[in-house]
Amino acid sequence: MKIARLPLAKLTTIGVGGEAEVWTVETLDDLKTATQAPYRVLGNGSNLLVSDAGVPERVIRLAGEFAEWRPDLAGWVGAGVLLPTLLQASARLGLSGLEGLHGVPAQVGGAVKMNAGTRFGEMADALELVELYHDGGLQVYHPSELGFRYRHSELPQGSIVTRVKLRLTPSTQEAVRAKIALVDAARKGQPKKKSAGCAFKNPPGDSAGRLIDVSGLKGTTIGRAMISLEHGNFLVNLGGATAAEMYALIRKVQAVLPLEVEWDIWGEIAPAETEVSR
Numbered sequence: 001m002k003i004a005r006l007p008l009a010k011l012t013t014i015g016v017g018g019e020a021e022v023w024t025v026e027t028l029d030d031l032k033t034a035t036q037a038p039y040r041v042l043g044n045g046s047n048l049l050v051s052d053a054g055v056p057e058r059v060i061r062l063a064g065e066f067a068e069w070r071p072d073l074a075g076w077v078g079a080g081v082l083l084p085t086l087l088q089a090s091a092r093l094g095l096s097g098l099e100g101l102h103g104v105p106a107q108v109g110g111a112v113k114m115n116a117g118t119r120f121g122e123m124a125d126a127l128e129l130v131e132l133y134h135d136g137g138l139q140v141y142h143p144s145e146l147g148f149r150y151r152h153s154e155l156p157q158g159s160i161v162t163r164v165k166l167r168l169t170p171s172t173q174e175a176v177r178a179k180i181a182l183v184d185a186a187r188k189g190q191p192k193k194k195s196a197g198c199a200f201k202n203p204p205g206d207s208a209g210r211l212i213d214v215s216g217l218k219g220t221t222i223g224r225a226m227i228s229l230e231h232g233n234f235l236v237n238l239g240g241a242t243a244a245e246m247y248a249l250i251r252k253v254q255a256v257l258p259l260e261v262e263w264d265i266w267g268e269i270a271p272a273e274t275e276v277s278r
Contacts, residue, residue, distance in 0.1 A: 001030040008050045008059070008266075011042060013105060014196040014235075016243045017050025017266075020057070026064020031133055031160070034060050040266060041160050043110030044082060047197050051267025052243045062109060066162055076131065076163040079109030083116075086166075091180060096171040097126045099179035103187045105197070109161035114264070115148045120183045124148035128167040134159040151201055151262055191228040193236040199250065200233055200259040208259050209233035215256050221277045222248045244272035252276065 002024040008017030022042070023034040038057040042048075067080035073089055083098070083106050090098045100121020104111060111123040112130060127143045134156050147154025155161070200208040212218060212232030220227045221238075223245035228234040235249050248271035250261060 001025050001027075001033070008042075008045075008054060011061075012045035012048050012050060012196065013194060014045075014049065014241075014246070015194045015237050016052070016241055016246060017048075018052050018054030018243075020050075020054045020059045022059045022061060024061045024063050025066070028065070028133075028138070030064075031060070031062075031066075031162075032136065034058065035133075035160075041109065043080075043107035044105055046105045047110070047114060047116070047262065048264050048266065049196060049243055049246055049269070051269045053267060055267045060160070062107070062160075062162070073166060073168060076165055077108055078163055079107060079112070079161040081108050082106075083108060083111055087180070090168060091173060091176045094171050094173045094176055095168040096176050096179070097166065097168040099176060099183060100125065102180045102183040103190075108164055112161045112164060113153055113155060114151055115153050116151070118183060118186070120179075120186070122148075122150075124153075126166050126168065127164055129165040130161060131163040132156065132159040133162050138162060189231050191230040191234050191236050193228070193238065195228070195234045195236045196263050198233045198262050199235045200253065200257075201262045203259065207233075208257075211257050211259070212253060217253060217256065220249065220252060222252070223272055225249050227253070242272060243267075243269050248272045 004022055006022045007019050009015050025031045025034050039060050040057050041060045062080035066078045069077040069081050083101050083104050087098045100118055104116045106116050116123050124143050130141045132139050202208050209232040217227050218232045219229050224238045224241035225245035226236050226238055228236045247269040251271050
């Protein structure tokens with residue numbers, strides 16, 4: 001186990017966030033020790049906005065036995081494994097079920113917690129069993145017990161995803177790669193600058209990105225944070241942005257549109273009092 005005080009800006013895909021005490025755990029005993037005080041669990045740092053002041057809780061990252069998986073994708077897959085790695089393996093093996101997650105830069109545990117996905121599929125679709133660390137021990141759940149719905153799960157309070165078993169269907173390399181290409185084509189308009197992924201949940205029957213676009217908000221800039229010109233549902237870091245600037249953009253959108261934030265927000269963030277530009 002490693003313990004270090006680190007800037008979370010370096011551990012999040014959007015590149016903002018203050019310091020926290022980071023515990024990298026590799027065994028179940030490590031995890032039991034790390035959870036003896038208030039904690040948060042950090043996956044790959046996507047879909048997350050962290051306060052500029054950081055967070056007082058210890059931040060747990062899963063490694064070691066929690067990042068193990070078999071090359072044939074049979075058996076248990078650790079929560080610390082990256083989804084893109086599993087998707088590449090599934091394409092090589094001709095196993096279908098993960099294609100809808102192409103482009104999601106999450107670890108397995110985070111993807112389960114928020115039921116990550118795209119309009120082509122979500123994490124819950126690919127799950128057979130989920131193992132959680134809860135109340136000092138490991139418990140196995142069927143996905144039907146965890147309340148999965150659009151970008152949401154109902155995991156027991158304080159539980160941590162440790163491993164999953166995937167539900168994949170034998171197919172062919174060609175068929176799996178064709179589905180991945182279809183999903184990839186739909187992502188072509190997404191920005192390349194640092195972001196935390198889609199900032200807002202799509203309302204029923206519509207697209208948050210479309211609504212932001214027609215509202216004329218694309219390109220709005222506060223400090224070094226901007227609503228992407230390529231895709232309205234992405235808030236991007238132009239370099240040196242703060243969490244306060246990002247949060248001010250969120251509030252700017254919500255002042256116009258009744259959209260629910262998709263990101264997880266850690267810590268108290270007050271919107272930056274910075275001039276808005278276009």
